[in-house]
Amino acid sequence: MGVEQPQGDYARAAASRRAATLFRLTATLMIAVLLHLYIRMEWVWVWAGLYTLAQGVELWVGRPIILEPERVPSRWRRRAMACSPVLTSTIFGSLSIPLFASHERFAPTLGAMLLAGSLLNVIAVNASLRLATLSAAAPHLLYLLIVPFIARMANPGAPLANALWFGALLLVGSVAVANRTLSAALSAEAAAKDEAERRRHEAEEAVAAKSAFVAMISHELRTPISAILAGAARLHSEVPEASSKVHAQLISDAGGLMRTLLNDLLDFSRLEAGRMAIEKAPFDLRQTVSDTLRFWRPDVARKGLRLRVEGAASLPRWVAGDALRLRQVLNNLLSNAIKFTERGAITVRLGCVSDDMVHHLTVAVSDTGRGISAASLPRLFTPFDQLSASVVRQHGGSGLGLTISRELTRLMGGDLTVESPPGRGATFTVRLALEHAQAPEVGEMGPSIAGARVLVVDDHVVNRRAIELVLQPFGVEATLAESGEEALELLGAEVFDAVLMDVYMPGMDGREATRILRAGSGPNRDTPVIAVTASATPKDWEACLAAGMGAHVAKPIDPIELYAALAQVLSGDERDGASLTPAAAV
Numbered sequence: 001m002g003v004e005q006p007q008g009d010y011a012r013a014a015a016s017r018r019a020a021t022l023f024r025l026t027a028t029l030m031i032a033v034l035l036h037l038y039i040r041m042e043w044v045w046v047w048a049g050l051y052t053l054a055q056g057v058e059l060w061v062g063r064p065i066i067l068e069p070e071r072v073p074s075r076w077r078r079r080a081m082a083c084s085p086v087l088t089s090t091i092f093g094s095l096s097i098p099l100f101a102s103h104e105r106f107a108p109t110l111g112a113m114l115l116a117g118s119l120l121n122v123i124a125v126n127a128s129l130r131l132a133t134l135s136a137a138a139p140h141l142l143y144l145l146i147v148p149f150i151a152r153m154a155n156p157g158a159p160l161a162n163a164l165w166f167g168a169l170l171l172v173g174s175v176a177v178a179n180r181t182l183s184a185a186l187s188a189e190a191a192a193k194d195e196a197e198r199r200r201h202e203a204e205e206a207v208a209a210k211s212a213f214v215a216m217i218s219h220e221l222r223t224p225i226s227a228i229l230a231g232a233a234r235l236h237s238e239v240p241e242a243s244s245k246v247h248a249q250l251i252s253d254a255g256g257l258m259r260t261l262l263n264d265l266l267d268f269s270r271l272e273a274g275r276m277a278i279e280k281a282p283f284d285l286r287q288t289v290s291d292t293l294r295f296w297r298p299d300v301a302r303k304g305l306r307l308r309v310e311g312a313a314s315l316p317r318w319v320a321g322d323a324l325r326l327r328q329v330l331n332n333l334l335s336n337a338i339k340f341t342e343r344g345a346i347t348v349r350l351g352c353v354s355d356d357m358v359h360h361l362t363v364a365v366s367d368t369g370r371g372i373s374a375a376s377l378p379r380l381f382t383p384f385d386q387l388s389a390s391v392v393r394q395h396g397g398s399g400l401g402l403t404i405s406r407e408l409t410r411l412m413g414g415d416l417t418v419e420s421p422p423g424r425g426a427t428f429t430v431r432l433a434l435e436h437a438q439a440p441e442v443g444e445m446g447p448s449i450a451g452a453r454v455l456v457v458d459d460h461v462v463n464r465r466a467i468e469l470v471l472q473p474f475g476v477e478a479t480l481a482e483s484g485e486e487a488l489e490l491l492g493a494e495v496f497d498a499v500l501m502d503v504y505m506p507g508m509d510g511r512e513a514t515r516i517l518r519a520g521s522g523p524n525r526d527t528p529v530i531a532v533t534a535s536a537t538p539k540d541w542e543a544c545l546a547a548g549m550g551a552h553v554a555k556p557i558d559p560i561e562l563y564a565a566l567a568q569v570l571s572g573d574e575r576d577g578a579s580l581t582p583a584a585a586v
Contacts, residue, residue, distance in 0.1 A: 340370070504533065
């Protein structure tokens with residue numbers, strides 16, 4: 001292949017020969033010491049010095065190739081890299097000549113072993129560069145052809161001297177077979193690596209396609225879910241009849257269930273793709289746990305169960321971590337405990353051991369249900385696995401809750417484990433290490449958003465109407481626009497207090513519209529823009545931030561989160577684009 005050899009082969013050959021340098025020099029030193037002590041070959045040190053010098057030259061030639069493997073070596077360096085094995089092999093193998101000519105007992109045997117071992121080393125070290133293999137092997141092959149003559153001259157009357165020809169040819173043939181076998185193995189290895197790389201690319205493309213599909217489906221599903229939840233809330237607040245309120249609550253509960261299932265699917269997709277991020281911010285641990293337990297007390301009472309809490313006093317107040325994800329994990333464990341317990345109690349045991357660096361939090365949720373069989377425990381954290389068909393029929397769900405909870409706990413640096421003694425319910429235990437934190441400074445309360453003029457931009461009429469329904473109880477005056485172009489026309493003619501901008505729209509999307517707004521000189525150039533999107537990944541938010549958006553909320557719209565976002569941007573506190581909605585903090 002010569003100088004046309006790909007630079008990657010030169011880099012591999014240089015690295016391989018460099019890795020074997022210490023072994024070669026150690027072998028050279030040992031051979032010199034042995035020959036000096038037992039045969040009194042004083043000049044062997046000259047041989048060892050020359051070989052060491054040749055190794056140094058080879059290292060100097062190959063060093064730039066190893067340091068910059070992606071760079072094509074110069075022509076002279078490639079030639080030197082391919083031919084330097086000739087020099088080292090010539091010097092090393094030259095020792096076999098005096099050994100074969102020696103009358104010392106076993107000296108010829110030592111010479112034969114030296115050539116055979118050196119040939120095997122040449123094949124193993126230079127296999128990635130054929131020219132280097134040939135150039136390194138050539139001197140040894142030449143020595144093998146010469147030694148029978150030397151042996152006959154040194155031992156003219158020995159009948160076995162002629163047999164050395166056969167031994168030399170047999171060794172050459174064995175070396176050729178070994179070289180071919182090693183080359184085939186290396187080719188097979190390279191082909192296997194190429195195949196593995198191809199499959200990896202295919203898998204990455206499949207994951208990307210699936211993520212794009214999930215994002216598209218989530219966007220399409222969040223639109224009707226937003227409308228269902230907003231319409232049900234408005235209906236519940238306006239209708240006077242009790243029966244109508246029950247029906248409105250039924251619609252709201254169904255919409256909430258749909259939102260939960262969709263969120264589970266999206267969370268699992270993000271976890272699977274490695275795109276789930278964990279926040280680390282100060283939060284009140286006691287308040288977070290208390291609020292979570294308070295949320296589930298009505299459901300516990302509705303089933304006639306008892307909710308016991310132990311060890312709450314041991315919890316610290318302020319810690320640093322992800323309060324949203326911790327609450328999500330606890331919500332899932334409490335929901336499952338209530339779901340699978342027909343009578344008895346749900347017990348939440350809280351514990352915390354603190355040191356100078358972190359608080360070691362333990363939360364154990366125990367129930368008095370039927371428990372989990374030993375055969376089912378290994379499948380408990382398997383995605384989409386509901387353990388039995390009866391569970392699916394009776395309780396529904398996606399089968400993702402526990403999987404997501406364990407992965408979230410591990411992302412937060414902890415773990416989620418389960419124990420279930422036969423017939424004694426189940427206990428799920430969360431262990432986390434939370435850093436110490438100080439209570440944040442209490443700022444002034446944000447202004448009321450009543451009377452604010454807000455432009456709602458969304459290409460889907462259902463979304464526009466749903467957001468309008470959410471804003472009306474807050475006293476917000478909403479103006480609707482169905483495209484980025486229409487929004488820019490309104491923003492150039494009227495003054496607004498804030499803009500709720502859908503990110504993904506046909507034609508001009510929300511980010512492009514925001515960039516044009518910021519680059520212009522109209523009356524709303526500095527008006528806060530809140531991104532409204534079904535995709536709330538960090539990458540999407542960074543793109544929104546770069547476009548000039550100051551906050552974001554996730555679909556389906558949560559009225560409380562939307563109110564908080566509007567109140568914050570209207571107060572002028574956008575915190576340099578920090579997330580203003582827990583749902584978007586992923």
